[in-house]
Amino acid sequence: MKIPSLLHRRRYSFGRVFWITLAIYLGFTFIGLIGMYVTPQANKAPNWDLVFSWPNLLSKVFSVFFFAFFYFVTLNMFYRLFAGKHRALQFVQPVVMSLLLMGAYYAFSFLCLDKLKYSISTAHPNLEEELTVGLMVFVFFVSSLVITGVSMLLAYFTYLRDERKQRKILEAQKMQLEVEKSQANFNFLKAQINPHFLHNTLNFLYAKSLPYSSELSEGILTLSDIMRYALGPAARDGKVMLKEEIEHVRNVIKINQLRFSNNLNVQFDVNGVVNGATIVPFVLITIVENAFKHGDLKDQDRPIVINLNIEDEAVTFFCRNKKKAGPKEISTGIGLDNIKKQLDLTYGRNYSLQVKDDTEFYTAELTITQL
Incomplete structure (x- = not known):
């Protein structure tokens, strides 16, 4: 069985990343809605007109698709870098690209979608006054760094798991080849010996030795049983009856006792x-x-x-x-x-x-x- 290289494989599919991202996003949204009711500040109901407004829904849909695309690209990119065992400096460019991509997302989300969303509501009439530009840049940068770091960690741990699994498969294949080689060598040696000829010869020697030495004849008979077991065919699964293996042990003990x-x-x-x-x-x-x-x-x-x-x-x-x-x-x-x-x-x-x-x-x- 040929094992694909970790370096030349796309580890994550977009569909899988998208559904996981959607599930996480819905989970956080649900937790946020619950938090609005259980916190001490929850004196009034949420602004449902704002929650279900089309700009807000558009913002959520855009966020889900963006993060699905972001993680799809960065996870596969970092995975290939780890699989290629690149140096730390070679991660700088992908990290910078990821941060710029996140920066573009935050800029578009804040300057376009949030402005559009709050233009239909009086909940936050002066959003620019609540946060300074420096503070917004700092928050966006830290969150971008965290999200990129999460992507790197996920890719790294996935790579470690895949490498461990691939190593086990390769070791099993190597072991299988060695056993097959040993079995082939053993079968070749068995083919060089005609079991029937050997068995008949030992029986002949056993019969001839009976009048002279019972101990010698017993040794020849025991050797005949040992050779029959050693040269005999095994089952399809490569196993033999346990009682035959036990009898073989007894015969080996017996012939050593005779020695x-x-x-x-x-x-x-x-x-x-x-x-x-x-x-x-x-x-x-x-x-x-x-x-x-x-x-x-x-x-x-x-x-x-x-x-x-x-x-x-x-x-x-x-x-x-x-x-x-x-x-x-x-x-x-x-x-x-x-x-x-x-x-x-x-x-x-x-x-x-x-x-x-x-x-x-x-x-x-x-x-x-x-x-």
């Missing part, structure tokens, strides 16, 4: 009902293999503890191992990074993977709240 003459201290417990639950393949086994690779497997007082709890649609997988003493194997972290990407794509926010690496123990806990 070390059943001297490994491993505790694996499954609690809850599995039923037809599914899960992303190789997620649990990657955590277990990491424990076998870096853990002290023969300490009888500190076993590798593996717990899987299933409750409704939630799964919690816990794995803790004592670290090996002496030189450590170099870990690239690729395995955990890959499963994090798979979990992100499949479960989104419905999972958490917490890894704790202290001086003596390594602990990983995976929680999936919605399988």
Whole structure:
């Protein structure tokens, strides 16, 4: 999916800006009318002839269309400047233009519309005498500055929100591409191996080894089950049955026990009902293999503890191992990074993977709240 650049897009449509401006204007007008009745000075009713006079209505309509146009232009202008990451000096010209535009509005509104409006009423017969020219200019300038500042802030916060959203989309796309690349590489490797040939070969070796060593034949049979699971097809959604993943974990533990003459201290417990639950393949086994690779497997007082709890649609997988003493194997972290990407794509926010690496123990806990 191609994402349009923030720099080359018109973020605000005139229709949307117009209706929002109209709603705000009507809201302030309604509040003003209410205020005329609730304030202590409200001893007399409003001059309705003035309120509903055609010059006053023309002034209101002109104001709504002007501010809709003003915000439409300035919001899109400031948005493009923020998206282009321009320097502060490059904002001077747009700000000055906005202030001049507001000045023209106030001049026209005061000199033309207000004069026309009050020419039919005695409410303010001498408007020029109530405010000095300097005070009027100051009020108009400050209000213009505030309105322009509001436009800049709205554009800036909208840009920040859009940039954050676009960054998340790009990260998700990048992650998707990496997973697809990994899956393509895995499928290529699988295609190089004929599963039936491999399975038949292992069965042949299993049959031949039976008269000589039950331990060897058991290892070959377990390896056959592991390879069948690893090379087998997944469902369309990329998931496998949870019970198959659990069985795969048991087989990996079993073949490692055979390697070390059943001297490994491993505790694996499954609690809850599995039923037809599914899960992303190789997620649990990657955590277990990491424990076998870096853990002290023969300490009888500190076993590798593996717990899987299933409750409704939630799964919690816990794995803790004592670290090996002496030189450590170099870990690239690729395995955990890959499963994090798979979990992100499949479960989104419905999972958490917490890894704790202290001086003596390594602990990983995976929680999936919605399988």
